[in-house]
Amino acid sequence: MNLKNLSEILGLSQTTVSRALNDYPEVSEATRERVKAAAAKHNYRANTRAKSLATGRSMAIGHVIPISTQHEIVNPIFADFIAGAGEVYSRNQHDMLLSVVPDVEEERTYRELAAKASVDGVIVHGPRPNDPRIPLLKSLNIPFVVHGRASDGDTDYSWVDVNNRRSFERATNFLFDLGHRKLALINGLEFMDFACRRKEGFLAAHAARGVEANPALMVSDEMTEDFGFKAAHSMLARADAPTAFIVSSMIMAIGVRRAISDARLKMGRDISVIIHDDALSYLPNGAEIPIFTATKSSVHEAGKLCAQMLLDIIVAEDKSPRHTQLESELMVGESTGPA
Amino acid sequence: MNLKNLSEILGLSQTTVSRALNDYPEVSEATRERVKAAAAKHNYRANTRAKSLATGRSMAIGHVIPISTQHEIVNPIFADFIAGAGEVYSRNQHDMLLSVVPDVEEERTYRELAAKASVDGVIVHGPRPNDPRIPLLKSLNIPFVVHGRASDGDTDYSWVDVNNRRSFERATNFLFDLGHRKLALINGLEFMDFACRRKEGFLAAHAARGVEANPALMVSDEMTEDFGFKAAHSMLARADAPTAFIVSSMIMAIGVRRAISDARLKMGRDISVIIHDDALSYLPNGAEIPIFTATKSSVHEAGKLCAQMLLDIIVAEDKSPRHTQLESELMVGESTGPA
DNA sequence: GCAGGTATTCAAAGCGCTTTGGAAATGATT
DNA sequence: AATCATTTCCAAAGCGCTTTGAATACCTGC
Numbered sequence: 001m002n003l004k005n006l007s008e009i010l011g012l013s014q015t016t017v018s019r020a021l022n023d024y025p026e027v028s029e030a031t032r033e034r035v036k037a038a039a040a041k042h043n044y045r046a047n048t049r050a051k052s053l054a055t056g057r058s059m060a061i062g063h064v065i066p067i068s069t070q071h072e073i074v075n076p077i078f079a080d081f082i083a084g085a086g087e088v089y090s091r092n093q094h095d096m097l098l099s100v101v102p103d104v105e106e107e108r109t110y111r112e113l114a115a116k117a118s119v120d121g122v123i124v125h126g127p128r129p130n131d132p133r134i135p136l137l138k139s140l141n142i143p144f145v146v147h148g149r150a151s152d153g154d155t156d157y158s159w160v161d162v163n164n165r166r167s168f169e170r171a172t173n174f175l176f177d178l179g180h181r182k183l184a185l186i187n188g189l190e191f192m193d194f195a196c197r198r199k200e201g202f203l204a205a206h207a208a209r210g211v212e213a214n215p216a217l218m219v220s221d222e223m224t225e226d227f228g229f230k231a232a233h234s235m236l237a238r239a240d241a242p243t244a245f246i247v248s249s250m251i252m253a254i255g256v257r258r259a260i261s262d263a264r265l266k267m268g269r270d271i272s273v274i275i276h277d278d279a280l281s282y283l284p285n286g287a288e289i290p291i292f293t294a295t296k297s298s299v300h301e302a303g304k305l306c307a308q309m310l311l312d313i314i315v316a317e318d319k320s321p322r323h324t325q326l327e328s329e330l331m332v333g334e335s336t337g338p339a
Numbered sequence: 340m341n342l343k344n345l346s347e348i349l350g351l352s353q354t355t356v357s358r359a360l361n362d363y364p365e366v367s368e369a370t371r372e373r374v375k376a377a378a379a380k381h382n383y384r385a386n387t388r389a390k391s392l393a394t395g396r397s398m399a400i401g402h403v404i405p406i407s408t409q410h411e412i413v414n415p416i417f418a419d420f421i422a423g424a425g426e427v428y429s430r431n432q433h434d435m436l437l438s439v440v441p442d443v444e445e446e447r448t449y450r451e452l453a454a455k456a457s458v459d460g461v462i463v464h465g466p467r468p469n470d471p472r473i474p475l476l477k478s479l480n481i482p483f484v485v486h487g488r489a490s491d492g493d494t495d496y497s498w499v500d501v502n503n504r505r506s507f508e509r510a511t512n513f514l515f516d517l518g519h520r521k522l523a524l525i526n527g528l529e530f531m532d533f534a535c536r537r538k539e540g541f542l543a544a545h546a547a548r549g550v551e552a553n554p555a556l557m558v559s560d561e562m563t564e565d566f567g568f569k570a571a572h573s574m575l576a577r578a579d580a581p582t583a584f585i586v587s588s589m590i591m592a593i594g595v596r597r598a599i600s601d602a603r604l605k606m607g608r609d610i611s612v613i614i615h616d617d618a619l620s621y622l623p624n625g626a627e628i629p630i631f632t633a634t635k636s637s638v639h640e641a642g643k644l645c646a647q648m649l650l651d652i653i654v655a656e657d658k659s660p661r662h663t664q665l666e667s668e669l670m671v672g673e674s675t676g677p678a
Numbered sequence: 679g680c681a682g683g684t685a686t687t688c689a690a691a692g693c694g695c696t697t698t699g700g701a702a703a704t705g706a707t708t
Numbered sequence: 709a710a711t712c713a714t715t716t717c718c719a720a721a722g723c724g725c726t727t728t729g730a731a732t733a734c735c736t737g738c
Binding site for chain 2: 001043044045046047048049050052053058060065067071072073074075076078079080082083085086087089090095096097098099100101111112115116117118223224225226230251254257258261280281282283284286287291
Binding site for chain 1: 693694695696697
């Protein structure tokens, strides 16, 4: 069933049928209803490809998901982010186009997306300091929103980000207030922008209190359970073992918890742990009272915000960059206590 | 830059340029090279929409990701599955179209996908016994592959699935062989096909050994850490507490581990745990030797297989259904020991 | 030197839609 | 009844590509 068929059935021109369906004013209410009824009856829906060829808009948003070539790891926050963004797209009749590519091929992918005109805009994931994708997308002249930020001079692009620096500064201060002085930081890969900022916050709090941060207690790597375990395990064996951990993700924290219980310590009593919680739907931080004290910020929500911002930019007259900085909530759970 | 421009620059017809780029034989090697060089120079790439309008093939595969309306949970295996499938699509110049929709709107979404002709095929996720999507997709006449199976009379569709029944039967027998008799099953929602089959395997092994399965030790729910914890916690408090747990996912198992360590028991010594491990990239089961004894089957691999199968079916003459049944590997880790 | 074949190239139609620039019908106004 | 403004509808062009059917150029062998 296509427009031609449908218009023949109705005894109307394609023009009229098209206008009726797209709610143009120059068609009488009577015919509009007749047309819509027929469309529903025959389960007609405009062919996307033809439609976007004619309009020049693809009604699709691209997400380029880089797979780290060394580690082959999918970012675990990805699913929830996508789910959030996807909701917004569905509501606005947009499709989501996913390209899963090795990180080394990202540039080529963006260029193709632009040349093939298959999307109206893209979301950039996992920015790094001085991220080359930002100038690239600007030069390709394709609307985009960055989830996170790329610290460099040029802040002239749209982003949605958590205030990572402040989150970790607060978390650190929270532990200081409880009397802890030997704090460990178990961070994500520090060539990622968010991890840099978190470390900055951690160090800033130390500086403000005049406490020396111990370099041996600051590590960073891919955010897996296994790394969390190994890092915590070896730190706990040290003479200058920490009395508290600040951990960049729930998944690493699960490893930390394993190391703690292997050491026959009790979290919250013998040792404190505070995490950043992305509020992943499949890893809720306990039910009633949080297992981990956490700086919490929903990545699902961030997905929604990014998507909405991008859709807004695409239709807006004013294409000037927009920024949304989210503050995480500091939620006290069972994993922290006095030193 | 479009075909017209490019052909004008080259002083050739659009026909010739198109054929040169698409490796048709009726164009001389000399001009082909000239054309390809020019295309590269001007960063030309055929407009996807125009191309697929002309060819009738969209070169895109749809994935409809249902969000449970009650729980708003994204399936944690989703990211790895998508990553696997995405790799295959990229390699074959296909796009992946994702629709994230509330489960109640799934049918409408499939109908739209078909009517709008925006994909050449779809992958069906999370099948249930007697899944209505299968007859629907058949009637819409759109190629599809199911990840998993829907137990009912009609097996006349393509699927890729793990032998869940056998996996759990083996796991159960493994525990029996270690001398365990009081086994607990912590399963996913049993209106999902995979969970049904796992339970069947669990019960079949019991029946074969003449051991009575204790209904109080078989639970099923959304597969979260929290549910794993609560289930194990309450079971361990029982008079007829189990000596071993069979757990349907890594994430639930993490909760089980928490309950075990809270009870001051040691996994592998005081109590055994065997899990099903989907080999999620961000939740590896330990590094050298597995933390959990597990029936392991990579969902990333399953994603690749589903994608490849679907692409094959789309181009094949023979559209008859194909099946791939994967056997999981039983990997012995540190979480099991004699009763 | 020419028929017959092959290797190249091209003009134009068509994919299914939107949209421009009228045309026809209707209604209001004189 | 004639005029003009509105409504309501339509034919046809165009989006950027592929593909059909035909034309042209280039070789053969006799």
